[in-house]
Amino acid sequence: MNPQPIPFIPDDAPFNPDQRAWLNGFLAGMFSTATQTAAQPSATSEEVALYFATQSGTAERLAKKFAKDLKANGHRPVLASLAETDMASFASQRCAVIFASTYGDGEAPENSRSFRDALLAEDCARLNSLRYAVFSLGDSSYEQFCQFGVELDERLADLGATRIIGRVESDVDVDAPFAAWKDTCIATIGKKNGASPSVSVAAVPIAPVSVTAKPSLYSRDSPFPAEIVERRALTTGTSSKLTMHLALQLNESLPYEAGDACGVIAQNDAALVDEIISLLPFDGTTPVDLPKIGSTTVQYALTQLYQHTRASRKMVQAFASRTQHKNLLTLLQPEQGGHLDKYLYDRGLIDLLSEYRGAIESPSELFAILPRLTPRLYSISSSPAAHGHELHCTIAVVKYRSHNRERGGVASTMLSDRLEVGQTVPVYIQPNQKFRLPADGRTPIIMIGPGTGVAPFRSFLHERRALGHKGKNWLFFGERSVQTDFLYCNELQEMCDSGHLTRLDTAFSRDQATKIYVQDRMLEHGALFWSWLQEDARIYVCGDATYMAKDVDAALHALIEKHGGMGPEAAQEYVTKLQDESRYHRDIY
Template sequence: MKTANTLNPLPLSPLTSPLDEQQSTRLQTALVDLSPLQLAWVSGYLAGLGGLTTAANRSAGQPADAPESGPNLTILYGSQTGNTRTVAESLAALVRARGTEPRLLSMADYRPRDLARERLLLVVVSTQGEGEPPESARELHAFLHGKRAPRLEGLRYGVLGLGDSSYEHFCKTARDFDERFKALGGQPLLAPQYCDVAFQEAASAWSLTALERAAEHLVPREARIIQLPGTRPAPKTPPALDQAAPLTAHLLENRIVTTADAVGEVHNLALGIDPAALSYTPGDALGVWFRNDPALVEAVLRATGLDGDAPLSLDGAAYDLREALASRLELTRLHPTVVKAWGGLIGSEPLAALGQDPARLRDYAAGRQFIDLIAEHPGRPDAAALAAALAAALHPLRPRLYSIASSQAEFPDEVHLTIARVGYRVGGQERAGGASDFLTRRLTQDTPVAVHLATNPSFRLPHDGDAPVILIAAGTGVAPFRAFLQQRAAQGDRGRTWLVFGNRNFRRDFLYQLEWQAHRRAGVLSRVSVAFSRDQTDKRYVQHRLIEQGRELYTWLQEGAHLYVCGANAMGRAVHEALLDLIAAQTGSDREDAGEQLTALRRDGRYQRDLY
């Protein structure tokens, strides 16, 4: 959410600046609604773009490449969906705006043993699933909790966590980092900040405070734009825009890839894009904006007694309430904080009691939408105050992320998504997932859809096309592997590929079966192992297939295979446990030794996971 700008740029005049009148006007227009954090980022970016040195260096006559004295600032981020990377890059821009070049790294590119030499460190990290670190942070997290972790008495640090309080282990990874730094002798620069889903305002405030605390230890030197480790060089074509300025795509095809009698309905969507504006790599995800169902919006208006035409201000922009509910506010994901806020608005004692039991509150919110909450706990607060209170209580509508299921090498101006339509019943009423229903039922070829690219550099095919790969997926987790195989086919890679896929039924939901068969015939796919849980009395999942074929799988690993896992967090944990068991069985070692082997594979980039 964009924060209000409290810094009013001074008027520019062609008489006092090197800009002409038209350039001055354009610059003023671009800056007028930026927040302090955004202004600082733009300042750092422009300083680097122009190759400017700091005023301190210029006045002292210090050359741009003069050796640095004093501690440098390192900023580490551990990201799964890209939010923490965005925060870290904004923080780095703040530092550059003050004339110092920070060391900005993904935790995946950081050598844990370098911690012993750090003096100033800011960490931005998310939490996955049941309190687990994101894939890029796993090695550093394990190192800090292991026997080789060094004493850190000389370290001053700060920790910012991004999470979701609807999960039991809210921001656990960030808490882990803070506790371990402190236990190893580190000195906090400021209190840790644990941000909920709407993180922008809290993250901005923490970033500014962290920089103020670190400023007295920093030594100014030339600010410049540097290439982030693990990223591709900047393309000559315009880059894909971020969430603040999405691109536009349009529907080309909506094809159901399950049978009519399948338990779940899965679609393959093909969206047309401008390849000059959006360039993606297999393993990346696409963020998709959507609109809430108009029928749901009207139901909320009826239940609250509010006028849909009533004006409402959100982030400084004017809407009528109906449009705000349709396009700006979250209605289909009920967050525990919304339950507590509604209980406060209507003075509900049952909801107040529910708010005192976090586990019950999470369970209640997980199975309902906002319309269910207000239907089960009706109330009619003062209409004049209710609309603004709802806008403050409901979370902003965020784009949903989907793994990209196509390769641009095969579909240069398209991006494909594998979408399971979410549907369930609450109190006898049919409910649908906001994004999946919009994309599979309500999106037409005449309706543009806003999208943004979420890169995932920690989930990539090996650079060596001769390297064997093992792809393990369940359900729609197979989406990125469809892209992987298209890419390998287009590149003419000769490495063997083994797909291990699981779902409910062979006949009903063997997703993309004909495509896998075509890849088998073409020699792109060497081996397929399947597990359909409901085709026999005893349920069989992908982890069972791994154990059954443990000897062959371990042989592939010994021959240099890269291992990929994509699917739900629970599936990822089950697969990891199965890998520990099969490695221990094949080597005659214990699970601790097997864990070290998996850690080594992860460190070498040969064990990559994309879990959700």
């Protein structure tokens, strides 16, 4: 039989060299996978434990898709969340596939941290009988890209488990990497006797490729110096928090689309850096050689390069090892995961340096325990069609007091306090291909965005009006009080009056004895919500992943059950179909 030629991207296709190389590699991998799968069909049926660790729901969605394909291939999948899995149960498995999201600065999703701590514990049982695969999800705009998945994969190998197939590190556009990896993984699981490759497949970093976005001259590594042209408070002086509107001047070299995010290259507070240096046995001018960076000074590294305002498990481990302090050693015990999270929540490097003097003796020790300072991403609240090259962000300024110290968010306080209008800030655009308006301007959209989650929906509303889209628009907005926290109140009211914003339902939680949230408003208007879904409406959710997004998702399931006349399983299938058809979008953090 003559070998079939491997497909490739021609040189004159509309891709840059990096994109063309990636696509050619992707096609080659899919081609070889297809031929191998055809030649070696599944030979055995096996029980496969599928675990997911998720913050926004994507990992769980992929695990459920994987389960369906496993069943179709004659296997017996068992689905479980790592949040509800103990090590004894996990260690009893013989074949496991893990879908692991990374949250924040390389952290496991909050509800999976107990499992992570148990797995990383020194007394964790050996797993010599386990075959496993890890599909890790992350966002490449963060320094610790897919870190939790990397930790799981490497720790399982250290404990004697055998890889079924190499780890995939997927960026935000997960569907193509998942499809390519899934088929090979299932084919390998089904090989006769369940034999795993004697040498594990190398990890496959997969980056999204956009064929529609106009290329930019600027990036995270080469940001654009955007001038601050406006800054104003959106909350009143009596509000318990400050949310501000920030306008930046771009040019045609840095295009963006409605739904994208603005990446801000932040710097640490110089006063805090000086205080940290005062607690070290070396000064800011001390030279230090850093991996991938080269030679610089301690002062520059602490100001520009490293994150130190939030304590981490790695910091506590280092200080515990060097001081042997009982309190720190106790916090690191597997059963103390909750107490450790509470300890880390409102502390930074300066707290450890203040309390445990002399633990850090050299610059190399210091920077070995600090994560890189990552850009901060803010959903863009302006519309390129309506606002041209002016980009708007809606920013909650993080300020609080803990342990007798005033603290604040690195980027938000820089933008609100340490820079002035007229100065520049380095920025880049982070595309969000999964959070786009429908191509058909007649399609109804439902937007759910409490607090600063309203940002992309302000962008959507301005964009649709500027483009003349006639589809219906429904916004659910929530905050603390109508008098102090109604962001963009006048704009939204004007859009309501003109008919462009078809419905505006608000939930101000502290304006009555019983707190009301956006999910409550969804249930109140469940019948109308369901009727919009029957008109092919798209749902968009933006905001907090820990509580809001879960409550909104639960409300969506509940109203579908009630007004669609479905049981829980049918409602779940309906929501999964919404996701598969790109009708349910979430930008949560």
